[in-house]
Amino acid sequence: xxxxIGAGPGDPELITVKGQKRLxxxxxxxxxxxxxxxxxxxxCRPEAVIHNSASLSLEQVIALIGQAVAEGKKVARVHTxxxxxxxxxxxxxxxxxxxxxxxxxxxxxxxxxxxxxxxxKEFTLPGVSQTVIITRLAGRTPVPERESLRSxxxxxxSLCIFLSTAMIGEVVAELRxxxxxxxxxxxxxxxxxxxxxxxxxxxxxDIADKVQAAKLSRTAMIMVGRFLEGPYERxxxxxxxxxxxxxxxxxxxxx
Ligand SMILES: C[S@@+](CC[C@H](N)C(=O)[O-])C[C@H]1O[C@@H](n2cnc3c(N)ncnc32)[C@H](O)[C@@H]1O
Numbered sequence: 001x002x003x004x005i006g007a008g009p010g011d012p013e014l015i016t017v018k019g020q021k022r023l024x025x026x027x028x029x030x031x032x033x034x035x036x037x038x039x040x041x042x043x044c045r046p047e048a049v050i051h052n053s054a055s056l057s058l059e060q061v062i063a064l065i066g067q068a069v070a071e072g073k074k075v076a077r078v079h080t081x082x083x084x085x086x087x088x089x090x091x092x093x094x095x096x097x098x099x100x101x102x103x104x105x106x107x108x109x110x111x112x113x114x115x116x117x118x119x120x121k122e123f124t125l126p127g128v129s130q131t132v133i134i135t136r137l138a139g140r141t142p143v144p145e146r147e148s149l150r151s152x153x154x155x156x157x158s159l160c161i162f163l164s165t166a167m168i169g170e171v172v173a174e175l176r177x178x179x180x181x182x183x184x185x186x187x188x189x190x191x192x193x194x195x196x197x198x199x200x201x202x203x204x205x206d207i208a209d210k211v212q213a214a215k216l217s218r219t220a221m222i223m224v225g226r227f228l229e230g231p232y233e234r235x236x237x238x239x240x241x242x243x244x245x246x247x248x249x250x251x252x253x254x255x
Contacts, residue, residue, distance in 0.1 A: 002065055002075045002101060004089055006082040006108015007031070011193035012039045014114065019106045026076035028068040030061060035080035035219065037194065044076075058088075062095050069101050081110040085134060086162055112160040114192035115221035118199060119228065121187075123158040127233035128226050131157035137164040137171055153178020161222040165190075168211045171222060172204055180204055185228035190220040201228075 003022045008014030015023070023029065023043045031041065033052030041050060053061050061077075068075045083089040083105065096103050112134060116123055123132045133152050136143060145151075152159070153175050164171050165188060175184070186207040190198040202210045204224075211220075236242045243249040 002069065002077060002096065002103040004077045004079065004083050004092075004103060004105045006106060006110075007036045007040050007078050007080055008109040009081055009111040009114035009193045010037045010191060011114075012037060012042065014109045014193055015040060015043070016106060016108065019108060022074075022106060023076050023078065025074060027073035028064070029076045029078060030056075030064055031076075031078035032080055036078055040078065058091055058095070061092065062099075065092075065096070065101065066099060079108070081114075082108040085110050085112075086136070111192055111221055112162070112223075115160070115187075115189040115223060118189045118192045118197060119187045119201070119223070121223075121228055123160075123225075123227055125227050125232035126235055128230070129156065129158045131155065132160060133157045134160050134162065136162045137167050137174070139163065139167070149174035150178040153180055156180070157225065158227045159222075159224040161224065164222060165211060165220040166217040168208045168222070172208045175204060175224060180224070184224060185226065185230070187223045187228050188216060188220050189223070190214075190216045192221060 005015070005019040005022055007019065020043050023040070024045065026044065026048055028049050029041065029044055030051045030053050033054040044050065051064055065075050065077065077092070079087045079089060089105070093103060124130050133155065135147060135149065135152055137149060149161070149171065161171060182203060182205040184204045186202055186204060188200045188207065188211050198214060198216065200207070200210050200214050200216060237244070240250045
C-alpha cells in the first residue's frame with residue numbers, strides 16, 4: 001500500500017493524526033526533502049528506510065515505490081503542506097494507476113493556511129472578500145495567460161501567491177497593472193510555523209523593498225488584500241438578529 005501524506009507547512013505537530021499514524025507504520029518513506037521539515041521523520045520507525053526525493057526524478061521515485069510494494073512493504077510518500085497544491089502528486093498517481101498499484105491520499109495543512117495563522121487573519125471577511133485565489137507567478141513553470149496575476153487582480157479577492165517571493169518586484173508590478181492601489185496591504189510569511197518563521201508586512205508601495213531588505217526569497221507566501229487590514233462586516237452566523245438552522249434570532253435587527 002502507498003500513502004501520500006501532506007506533512008503540513010513545517011511544524012512537525014501540524015501533520016494530521018492520520019498522516020502521523022501512517023508515517024509511524026511505514027517501512028519505506030520517500031519525502032520531499034527540499035521543503036519537508038526533516039524533523040517530521042522523528043515520527044518514523046527506527047528501522048524504516050528513508051529516501052529524500054529532492055534529487056530524484058519521477059521515474060526514480062516510482063521505481064522505489066514499485067520495488068517496495070513488490071516486497072509487500074508499506075510506503076509513505078511525504079509531501080510538504082497539502083500534496084494537491086503545487087505538489088506534483090497527480091503525475092505519480094497516474095503512473096501508479098497504470099501499474100495497478102493502490103494508494104490513498106491523506107491531506108495536509110497547506111502553507112497558505114499556516115501563513116494566515118501566522119499573521120492571525122481571516123481570508124474570507126464579510127464585506128471584504130469571500131474568495132481566496134491561490135496562484136503563482138510564472139517562472140520556469142509557465143502559468144496560462146488567462147490566469148496572469150494582472151487578470152486575477154481585477155477580482156480584488158484575497159490572494160495567496162506561492163513560489164514567487166524571489167520575483168516580488170514583478171508581483172508588485174503585475175498587481176499594480178491589474179488595479180490594486182498602492183495602499184493595498186501585503187504580508188509575506190517566510191517559513192510559516194518553522195522556528196525561523198519571519199513576517200514582513202507592508203503595502204503594495206513598500207513591500208518589495210521590505211522583502212528585499214529582509215533577504216526573503218524562498219519558502220515564503222505572499223498574501224495580498226484588504227483582509228489583512230481595515231474594516232469588515234460582522235458575520236451573520238453569529239449575529240443575534242439572524243436566524244438559521246441552529247439558532248432563532250433573539251432580537252429584531254434595527255434598520
Ligand atoms: C512547491 S510549493 C509546495 C506547496 C505545498 N504543497 C503547500 O501546500 O504548502 C512550495 C511553495 O510553497 C510555499 N511554502 C511552502 N512551505 C511554506 C511555509 N512554511 N511558509 C510559507 N510558504 C511556504 C512557498 O511559496 C514555496 O515556494
